[in-house]
Amino acid sequence: MGFLENLGSGFAVALSPWNFFYCAIGAILGTAIGVLPGLGPPATIALLLPVTFKIEPVSAVIMLAGIFYGAMYGGSTTSILLNIPGEAASVVTCLDGYKMARLGRAGPALGISALGSFIAGTLSVFGISIVAPSLALFALKFGPPEYCSLVVLGLMMAVYLSEESVLKGLMMGVLGLLLGTVGLDPVGGGQRFTFGVARLTDGFDFVVMVMGLFGIAEILSNLEAPEVREVFKTALKGLLPTREDWRQCWAAVLRGSLFGFFIGVLPGGGAIISSFAAYAVEKRLSKHPERFGKGTIEGVAAPESANNAASTSSFIPLLTLGVPGNASIAMIFVALMIHGIRPGPLLLQEHPDLFWGVIASMYIGNAMLLGLNLPLIRFWVRLLTVPYRYLAVLVVIVCIIGAYSVNNSVFDVGMMVGFGVVGYLLRKFAFPPAPFILAMILGPMLERTLQQSLIGSGGEPLVFLQRPISAALLSAAGVLMLTPAVKWVWKRRRVRPHG
Amino acid sequence: MRKPGEIGVGICFLGIGIGFMIGAIRLQIGKPTEPQPGFFPFLGGVILIVLSAIFLFQAQLGRTGETRAFGKLRSPSIVVLGLILYVAGLEPLGYIVATALLSAAVLRVLETKFRVLLPVSLLLAIGSYILFDRLLGVTLPGGLLAKLW
Numbered sequence: 001m002g003f004l005e006n007l008g009s010g011f012a013v014a015l016s017p018w019n020f021f022y023c024a025i026g027a028i029l030g031t032a033i034g035v036l037p038g039l040g041p042p043a044t045i046a047l048l049l050p051v052t053f054k055i056e057p058v059s060a061v062i063m064l065a066g067i068f069y070g071a072m073y074g075g076s077t078t079s080i081l082l083n084i085p086g087e088a089a090s091v092v093t094c095l096d097g098y099k100m101a102r103l104g105r106a107g108p109a110l111g112i113s114a115l116g117s118f119i120a121g122t123l124s125v126f127g128i129s130i131v132a133p134s135l136a137l138f139a140l141k142f143g144p145p146e147y148c149s150l151v152v153l154g155l156m157m158a159v160y161l162s163e164e165s166v167l168k169g170l171m172m173g174v175l176g177l178l179l180g181t182v183g184l185d186p187v188g189g190g191q192r193f194t195f196g197v198a199r200l201t202d203g204f205d206f207v208v209m210v211m212g213l214f215g216i217a218e219i220l221s222n223l224e225a226p227e228v229r230e231v232f233k234t235a236l237k238g239l240l241p242t243r244e245d246w247r248q249c250w251a252a253v254l255r256g257s258l259f260g261f262f263i264g265v266l267p268g269g270g271a272i273i274s275s276f277a278a279y280a281v282e283k284r285l286s287k288h289p290e291r292f293g294k295g296t297i298e299g300v301a302a303p304e305s306a307n308n309a310a311s312t313s314s315f316i317p318l319l320t321l322g323v324p325g326n327a328s329i330a331m332i333f334v335a336l337m338i339h340g341i342r343p344g345p346l347l348l349q350e351h352p353d354l355f356w357g358v359i360a361s362m363y364i365g366n367a368m369l370l371g372l373n374l375p376l377i378r379f380w381v382r383l384l385t386v387p388y389r390y391l392a393v394l395v396v397i398v399c400i401i402g403a404y405s406v407n408n409s410v411f412d413v414g415m416m417v418g419f420g421v422v423g424y425l426l427r428k429f430a431f432p433p434a435p436f437i438l439a440m441i442l443g444p445m446l447e448r449t450l451q452q453s454l455i456g457s458g459g460e461p462l463v464f465l466q467r468p469i470s471a472a473l474l475s476a477a478g479v480l481m482l483t484p485a486v487k488w489v490w491k492r493r494r495v496r497p498h499g
Numbered sequence: 500m501r502k503p504g505e506i507g508v509g510i511c512f513l514g515i516g517i518g519f520m521i522g523a524i525r526l527q528i529g530k531p532t533e534p535q536p537g538f539f540p541f542l543g544g545v546i547l548i549v550l551s552a553i554f555l556f557q558a559q560l561g562r563t564g565e566t567r568a569f570g571k572l573r574s575p576s577i578v579v580l581g582l583i584l585y586v587a588g589l590e591p592l593g594y595i596v597a598t599a600l601l602s603a604a605v606l607r608v609l610e611t612k613f614r615v616l617l618p619v620s621l622l623l624a625i626g627s628y629i630l631f632d633r634l635l636g637v638t639l640p641g642g643l644l645a646k647l648w
Binding site: 170178461 | 504508512515519522530531532534535536537538539540546550551553557567571574575578579582585586590598601602605606608609610620623624631635636637640
């Protein structure tokens with residue numbers, strides 16, 4: 001079947017009434033959690049995992065994907081109107097978006113952010129349709145050493161691209177790998193580090209952990225100094241950007257989309273880093289860089305396009321290589337595994353309906369989000385006026401139910417509280433949680449492929465460097481690991497150029 | 500400048516690394532051609548020990564990067580305490596009673612007036628029970644109220 005036939009069959013799957021319904025639910029929920037601070041996409045996806053047990057895997061992934069990219073649309077609203085990013089990926093939108101609102105141009109700022117996101121999302125989905133099948137075909141050549149090196153590279157990227165220090169990211173990654181070994185040994189089947197606790201036989205539950213690390217920890221951090229949220233009072237008129245606005249920012253939208261797409265494809269790459277990179281590039285290329293940070297429309301268009309393109313293209317490593325690139329995609333990985341579907345190069349052959357159905361649903365979801373965001377912008381703004389105290393209680397209740405519903409167990413609620421406190425403390429000491437979650441999920445795959453590679457090569461550790469793809473992946477990981485050290489030496493030399 | 504908090508965190512990581520390494524040795528490590536269950540955790544434990552040692556060294560010199568200052572700890576502490584009591588009381592008291600009490604505590608911490616606090620707590624507890632237990636089929640603990648009815 002050709003590309004168009006495949007996409008056509010994907011649309012047939014995505015447009016079935018139930019899948020369309022779940023796509024709409026995902027897009028609405030995603031926008032809402034993007035608008036409201038407190039419960040990010042990983043925790044929301046984790047919360048809905050138990051709900052997806054009862055529905056078809058295609059519908060489940062369509063809904064969860066909708067939450068993820070929907071949050072990118074919603075996140076910009078709070079950045080523009082409150083100077084508070086609803087999502088980490090919208091941090092950079094605050095710089096010019098809020099200034100535009102203060103200058104009485106909140107409407108065009110919200111408008112270009114929704115339209116730019118739509119254009120970027122659509123272009124990115126088109127890119128996935130082309131790139132993903134070729135990459136899946138290429139990945140069929142991978143053996144255990146290539147997979148082992150790929151996981152190492154993915155984890156290194158997650159560590160390197162996290163905002164905090166590389167050393168802290170590495171420590172969190174290794175901690176995740178170690179906690180991932182709790183439970184049954186994936187090779188021999190024996191129990192490890194369970195200390196006789198029956199509940200730990202299956203290891204730590206991801207839902208419980210994500211609820212604690214992302215949900216409860218966020219609430220505890222916010223309780224320290226409850227924010228004073230004041231929606232910027234301005235007339236929301238003229239949401240559609242003018243012709244002059246378009247002339248000024250069409251190139252920024254296209255460049256942001258391109259940037260976002262390529263950064264999102266990288267294992268460990270994602271919406272946050274792409275929005276910062278797109279903003280920096282746009283500022284550098286602009287004829288008027290002095291306008292950035294003072295309310296220029298390109299400063300909103302570029303990062304918003306980039307974060308949406310990246311959130312869409314970050315499905316590529318998941319669907320083709322079976323390696324999730326960020327915490328939200330990792331939750332979708334878990335959802336697929338729960339349904340007995342192994343993401344990876346064989347997904348396209350074994351479950352073409354799921355592969356193309358999810359891609360087609362993203363086209364539909366992007367159109368739906370445009371419809372949700374522009375006409376309903378006043379509704380989302382009203383949602384922001386809900387006092388934080390009610391939101392905080394709601395998030396706590398939702399986390400409790402999410403953790404409890406996994407096994408109908410109070411033990412899991414207790415574990416979630418524990419992870420919440422640990423997550424809060426780790427935030428205080430600037431330890432990033434994303435490498436930890438990714439490492440926990442990818443740990444069993446890393447262990448299995450490492451052991452298979454070593455057994456297959458007669459215990460030869462150089463097997464990873466003797467195969468070209470594996471060697472290339474490991475070299476890239478090595479470069480990433482050495483970059484901070486090289487930077488440090490370079491900096492010291494510049495400080496003391498003549499000894 | 501020395502960072503005592505970070506040194507504490509570094510020691511925790513070091514302890515975890517040592518714990519996993521010892522546990523892995525007990526599980527048996529094996530050799531690369533015949534790895535045993537302890538092989539992978541042993542490698543991880545050793546790497547974590549090395550990383551923690553570097554971190555501790557940097558913390559001693561105050562070079563571990565930026566941290567976020569602790570704000571007023573009263574509110575988060577009360578909420579954590581409330582959550583611990585909630586876990587202890589969830590099954591005997593039941594979802595609705597325990598959740599209403601927890602919601603009231605969190606709302607009080609966030610300086611909600613008493614006349615608003617009670618109806619909102621009850622509304623959240625009963626509303627979430629109806630939504631998740633009755634409509635979405637999540638079985639939540641009945642506790643006290645289930646016994647009464």
